[in-house]
Amino acid sequence: MKPYIALFRMRMIAGMQYRAAAWAGAATQFFWGLIFIMIYSAFYRSSAVEPPMRWNQLATYIWLQQMFLFIVMIWAQDNELLRHVTDGNVAYELCRPYDLFKIWCARLLAFRLSSSFLRFLPILIIAFLLPAQYKMSPPVSLGAAGLFLISLSLGLLIVTAVSMFIYILTIITLSPVGSRLIISVAADFLMGAVIPIPLMPASLQRVLDWFPFRYISDLPFRIYSGSIAGGDALFQMGVQVAWIIGLFMLGRLSFNKVMRRVVIQGG
């Protein structure tokens, strides 16, 4: 287990070196959050029907999304690792006595956590201090807060497992552009990053229940705001666990298959 923890730590150190980038990132996400909230506030004010999400739930959903952007978003990927794959530096990783699949998982987890650590606190503080109209609400209960944290961690594992396929495809195509774009654009929509899932038509919501993406962020965020609670929340967290097992197993199989025919060109 030691090499995996060591690599995790190393990626954290490397990731937290760029403080200026983190401040800039926090500022960007703060403004994104504000823009989203203003747009939805315009919709809500002119809407004639009762919206499916209460206003403070929606504001909280948006702030959580911005705060944990690097935990939940598929487009956030470890560029250095992608570069290692495309420029052949992965040759070195193949001469180390570890399991490359597990090492990459540790690395991706560390990348997401280190990127979020530096960003989420400033946004959290500001989002709570905003005027009532735009403000983020606290979790509905202590229990919901606990479930939220567990469920967000499970979401992090799902997003890592899905990301692994981007790296596997990059090994085959030697360019991260295509796989990353296709997977992240699709995932952005399917996970509710473009339009929060509760605001989608009911029929579409039923379809999205069958994809893993909704369980990355939509579920933890709604547990936080109390729109999913109790037995329903526990059942859906079970679905999260099932997706984690399934995706990691599939990823492992594809990874082994691809690695057997790996070719390192040049030099």
Next chain:
Amino acid sequence: MITLANISKTFNVARRAKGAGAAFKSLFRREYNYIKALDGISFHIGEGEIVGYIGPNGAGKSTSIKVMSGILVPDGGECEILGYTPWKDRRKFVGNIGVVFGQRTQLWWDVPIADSFDLLRDIYAIPADAYKRSLDMLADALDLGAFINTPLRQVSLGQRMRAEIAASLLHNPKILFLDEPTIGLDAVSKLAVRQFIKTINAERKLTVILTTHDMNDIEALTNRVILIGKGRILHDGSMAKIKHKFDSYRTLTVTFAPHDAPVHIANADIISWGCERAVYRLDISRTNISAALASLGSELNILDMISESPPVEEIIAGLYKEHGI
């Protein structure tokens, strides 16, 4: 220690004619060229040897290093290193080898070099005291002290390469693969790297396999040279033997008291002629230095002379040419 028998590896490379039409056609049907990178390679290397692995670009040098280090799976043949088959027992095997790919880096770009070393300590599970001994010895021999706490992105290429070599030896491997370790280095760094390889080979009985395009590396480090071309082994033996085989001429430079008309001698071409200095190329299969000097001396008042063997580069180029590679 290292035995390769009949190793072969073929790559398929997509091929298409130039132009938009061909590009469009290749969307539907692809044609491949099959390139035999390795075509039945066999050799044996014993413990403590330094072996120079040479050949032109694309000859299969790196491919065979990658097979031997467990990165690539060959299409056929047997390979046994320290009792392992590299690509089958990869994880157990790689703990015994160190690898440096001169054109890539194994150290982390953003963090101090010492942190990268610590990571390798954890990856290879090196005991604390062994790690400290190893690190002290390497830092001393490769003179890493001045920059070991500097992030990799801020050190020079020569410093980086020294750190790379140290990184590959921290876990005290039995075999070291060096793939172009002196590429892009200045003269001083090259000398330092060579000196270090020699020392560590003598002290630890480390087996070293080295690929390079710099023949001075080979001359300084090893007597055994494996020449590979088009995926086949063309020569496996001492550098002296290759030299002898292609050592067909001497360049003779003579300085003499002023003399206007060029002096021709048998079995030698005049490469340049000035009124006080001339350069001849002697065909030593048909004449020798003393005969040439005797006939020159009868017409010229020789003040000084230098006789040179062809440079190794030229010998190797001749060798590549002879084998049509």
